[in-house]
Amino acid sequence: MRLLQVNLRSLLLYSLVLLIISIPVSILSIQAILNEEIDESLALQADQFRHHIQSFEYLDDLDTDLRVFDQISYNVHIKPDTKILPEGTYSTLSIYDSLEHETKPFRQLQSSVLIKGKPYSLTVRMSLVDNEELLQAIGTVQVAVSILLTIGLLLLNRRLAKRIWKPFYNTLDRLKAFELDKSETIPLEETRIVEFNDLNKAISHLTERSRKVYLNQKEFIENASHELQTPIAIFQSKLDTLMQNPRLAQDDADTIMELESTAQRMSRLNKNLLLLSKIDNDQFLAKEPIELSTLIQNQIDSQKLVAQIDNIIINITLPALEIVANKTLIEVLLTNLFHNAIRYSLPDHEINITIQGRTLSIANKGKQLAISFEKMTERFSKESSDPNSTGLGLAIVKKICDSCSYSLHYTFHNAIHTFSITF
């Protein structure tokens, strides 16, 4: 639910409740006021009747006249009575209208009058039809107002939501699209709303800061890797100096070799980290057309020698496939994939490298892995305890695929690991 809708819901609910209560309340109070008015005029009529009848008391057959009057008059009735009521009683009643064939509401005042010493009951009536119509009109207007109010508020709300919240949604869209490793920042958008301006400023500040920290971090990794190269070089050169000692004991020689292997591992780790950070920093931009099958053939020629040690046979089925990419990146990508296949292939088995359409597949027989593909392509996650493996190979493969928008897939079926890349 949107913020403005929440707001509107309470507002709308309150107005509607108020309106619904106000309709009967106003109708009842208007009715009361009208009745009071009518009662007053009824009292006046009765009073005037009493007053005027006294001037006719000299008539002898007033009794008969009154009976005639009672018959003729529609609103005033006078009938002989047995007793005198102390005061008049007001009441509302419905009377059948023979002309229109319907009952109509009336207000009447029943009181007593003494004419020539005889008690009469005097009833004065007044039609309430006009009042009923008035009340109906008021009710209709009120209902119409509430409907219009609801519709109006809803429409207004929609327009407002679109207009007022536009900067907010713009910012939200930008935030959603924001990627720390891409170079764009979120630009500041000026709006008339203070809160949105504050929000935009805060977001702009935050993203700018994060980006700076991220860039620093990236730069730091690259610098740190660079700076490590020289100490490793010194370390390795000193080992070489040590090796030249003709009186080296066997144990010392072994230690030196172990140290050299370690230094080499360190150097590889460092080179791979540097490579990752360079890919991150978009330092491989130059693209050229590459004949993939030729490139693979060349790499396989050199790697065959290594594969042969474990009696691994590399089969290739390579139709020509030309891609446009950065050559260094593609070479690194292939090397890492092939190394991976050779390293994890069971001895005396085959590695099949095929190109189908724009997809390159590398399949090798191997043990089932305990880690998932996602985990596999993370940095420093490795399945083997092989000290020669840096745990960065597949991370680099993934990184290159991501940076070049190639899709990388992995399947494990019948003890065969298959990595495929669609260019």
Next chain:
Amino acid sequence: MKILIIEDEKQLVKSITTALRTEGYVCEIAYSAAEANEKILVFDYDCILLDINLPDVSGLTILAKIKSHNKPDGVIIITAKNSLEDKVKGLNLGADDYLAKPFFMPELIARVSAIIRRKQFNGNNKITFQEIAIDILGKAVTVNNTEIDLTRMEYALLAFLIANKNRVVSKNAIAEHLSGDDAELLDKFDFIYSHMKNLKRKLTEAGCEDYIKTVYGLGYKFST
């Protein structure tokens, strides 16, 4: 044969000079660009090892200066920044080779010897060691004037060892030289061992003395 080492890391310079001197090279050292500039102007060198990341001036500036003076010196760039851009820039400026830190000392020595050979003999070059003669261009090896048939690997191995004669060359350095990045897959050295065995057999069969000594635990040494 005179080599100038322009490098600010004293410890590294010390190891490099020790190694190069074993191979009979005369080494001079410049720890800064200022020192290097002086020496370059006054002397001619057969090979200059140039570190790009110097504290005062970039090594590339020095390289430009060397080339602007039409010096014949062969230049090998050594850098901690293994960036393609630097490599291309360096080679375009006229550097002869490019080596990224960290490197194996035998690799450096092999590169130095290759440069010197190219510069000194103007491309027509032959390496001779006692009865062995290597024709670099034709990649042919003769023992007592009889050609022996070597595989690509065996040839590379022999050239690498001769360039590093009288020094112990570790198995790691050989593996890296022979198979580059693929060396990381070689957790065992049967690979080198089999090539080495074949090379030794071919040489002795041709009547060559066995100059390749196995230094147990470490690697090999090519010496009389």
